[in-house]
Amino acid sequence: xxxxxxxxxxxxxxxxxxxxxxxxxxxxxxxxxxxxxxxxxxxxxxxxxxxxxxxxxxxxxxxxxxxxxxxxxxxxxxxxxxxxxxxxxxxxxxxxxxxxxxxxxxxxxxxxxxxxxxxxxxxxxxxxxxxxxxxxxxxxxxxxxxxxxxxxxxxxxxxxxxxxxxxxxxxxxxxxxxxxxxxxxxxxxx
Numbered sequence: 611x612x613x614x615x616x617x618x619x620x621x622x623x624x625x626x627x628x629x630x631x632x633x634x635x636x637x638x639x640x641x642x643x644x645x646x647x648x649x650x651x652x653x654x655x656x657x658x659x660x661x662x663x664x665x666x667x668x669x670x671x672x673x674x675x676x677x678x679x680x681x682x683x684x685x686x687x688x689x690x691x692x693x694x695x696x697x698x699x700x701x702x703x704x705x706x707x708x709x710x711x712x713x714x715x716x717x718x719x720x721x722x723x724x725x726x727x728x729x730x731x732x733x734x735x736x737x738x739x740x741x742x743x744x745x746x747x748x749x750x751x752x753x754x755x756x757x758x759x760x761x762x763x764x765x766x767x768x769x770x771x772x773x774x775x776x777x778x779x780x781x782x783x784x785x786x787x788x789x790x791x792x793x794x795x796x797x798x799x800x
């Protein structure tokens with residue numbers, strides 16, 4: 611496996627190697643954003659679910675001290691819709707940070723891969739123009755090697771877009787939990 615990779619890198623141009631390195635960095639950033647955000651939001655959802663269950667069962671009249679809403683509620687005497695709106699907006703802003711990065715990676719990585727492929731194909735045709743007796747047996751391997759950059763770009767985009775949607779769904783679940791708690795507390799005050 612490493613021999614194949616080494617042979618590919620030896621045959622590749624500096625631009626192709628740069629493109630593949632950039633796509634590798636994109637993939638690492640994508641994985642880091644997803645892992646960090648996923649476990650962060652998952653923990654918040656667990657905390658808010660526990661807080662909401664206490665409210666539903668009537669064990670408490672307010673949210674749990676670990677809830678994202680608690681800090682805002684502790685600053686007012688009478689809970690109101692405005693304070694809950696500010697708390698929920700702040701929580702969702704924090705939960706969705708990083709989604710823009712995933713979206714940018716998902717939309718740009720196929721183009722970066724395509725750029726690498728086009729440059730590699732141009733180099734292949736340029737070198738073929740100086741050789742005599744060019745055949746499909748010479749062109750086909752060079753073209754297939756050039757397409758690796760496009761495949762890498764599409765793979766990174768697929769991972770980034772999938773993770774983007776998964777995190778967006780988790781943020782939506784967190785939003786629903788926070789809104790449900792706010793509605794329960796406001797209904798108790800009415």
